[in-house]
Amino acid sequence: MSRPPYTSRRQQTDARQRRVSIRRNVVNLSLPVLLSSLFQRLVSIVDIFLVGGLGAAAIAATGLGQLLIFVTMTVFWGLATGTTVVIAHLWGGGHHQEARRAAFVAVIACAVMVVAASLLGWLFGTDLARFLGARDEVIGFADGYIRLVFLYFGFTAGLNVLSAIMHGRGDTRTPMEAIILVNILHVCLAWPLIYGKLGLPRLEVIGAAYAINFSEFCGFAYLLIQAWRRKHLKFGRPDGELFRRIWRVGYPVALERVAQQSGQLFYSKFIIGYGTAAYAAHQIGLSIESLSFMPGAGMGIAAATLMGQALGARKYKRAKISHREALRLAVLVMTVMALLFFFFPHFLIGLFTHDPAVIEKGCVFLRLVAFAQVPLAISFVYAGSLRGTGDTHYVFLVTLVSMWGIRVFLSYLAAEVLHLSLYMVWGVFLIDWLFRSVAFWWRYQRRDLHSVVL
DSSP: OOOOOHHHHHHHHHHHHHHHOOOOOOHHHHHHHHHHHHHHHHHHHHHHHHGGGOOOOHHHHHHHHHHHHHHHHHHHHHHHHHHHHHHHHHHHTHHHHHHHHHHHHHHHHHHHHHHHHHHHHHHHHHHHHHHOOOOHHHHHHHHHHHHHHHHTTHHHHHHHHHHHHHHTTTTTHHHHHHHHHHHHHHHHHHHHHHTTTTTTTTTHHHHHHHHHHHHHHHHHHHHHHHHHHTTTTOOOSHHHHHHHHHHHHHHHHHHHHHHHHHHHHHHHHHHHHOHHHHEEEEEHHHHHHHEEEEEEHHHHHHHHHHHHHHHHTHHHHHHHHHHHHHHHHHHHHHHHHHHHHHOOOOHHHHTOOOOOHHHHHHHHHHHHHHHHHHHHHHHHHHHHHHHHTTTTTHHHHHHHHIIIIIIIIIIIIIIIIOOOOOHHHHHHHHHHHHHHHHHHHHHHHOOOOGOOOO
16 A cells, blocks of 8 residues: 655655755865865965965975975875774764774874974985976975975874864864964965065075964964863873774875875976976966865865764765765866866966966966866765775775876876877876776775675
């Protein structure tokens, strides 16, 4: 006997309300993450923007220093992702004390790794910049910048790990507040330190490093105080089993970021071979493009958090709906960004430089980037959902194949073997992101959420 029609309508209404509720959760989680990522990236963008008045060599030097920091952050992003996923599962399952112990373990692990990373960056950062092909004019700016940002690297790493702890509990607002604080302080300090304004000495590129270090110290201190006040951490003897759970999820993410960032280093080496103007255009283009990463990255973190919490509570349908809503929002926002990049590249590049050669090359770069926006949105959200299930090893393998088997290899052929134009080398990243979006989609469709165990 069929159910009465009103029951079907009530079920449809309940399903619609559930989707609206989940969509609201996705927005509430992802919007602070989006703004946090945006403001975090703005620190680097502001530096590129401000040192632009010193010339293309200063832009290239600052970009190289930032690239080396990103490479070093690979291990810490692995730790941060493992922390977010494990805490989300524990918190969603009601194991709050265990989640607090996991947070403390993550902080201790971060502190130990910071010592080694800072020392290596201080000693070998400039040598690596030379290996990448930086010319003497660039090294003259880069040396002091690289040494300073690595000296205070612990604040950068600490910001990320404390933010990851809070993301796992569903608190994305507090990390956003910290990053806003970092940006306000950075803007207030960077311009006068670079150009010697307001009675401060003219330090040029090194002034940008001092501004980053001090502002990130303040942001780190704010998060640490909030973590203490809100009892995010449970101090005590570090739990080795919890660390193993975090690292089991996190180490493939670390390897993934190593594959991504080391591939970026070699990819940058091919770009530098086309001259300082080409690399300056590349760096400015990346700074602008990174703004479009923010919605996708925010939705990806929201998907990982909601997926982890839903699976921890054994709410499998809610997990799937969370993924769909995050994907829908990411595609919508990044499509808008694609239109901006395609139709207004001259305006965007012109905000950073007046060098006609840099503007000409940068406009081509942004128009190419426009076609990558939807594949990027798909990749971010599907990868985030897969990480939320603990399937970080597959994400690593796809990143490894796409970065080294596609981007680096094809760029090498285009630049070093066939001697094709700069624009052909840039175009390779489109193939890279298309491959990733298809590979992540394929894996998610075959993932059995009921079998997930961390």
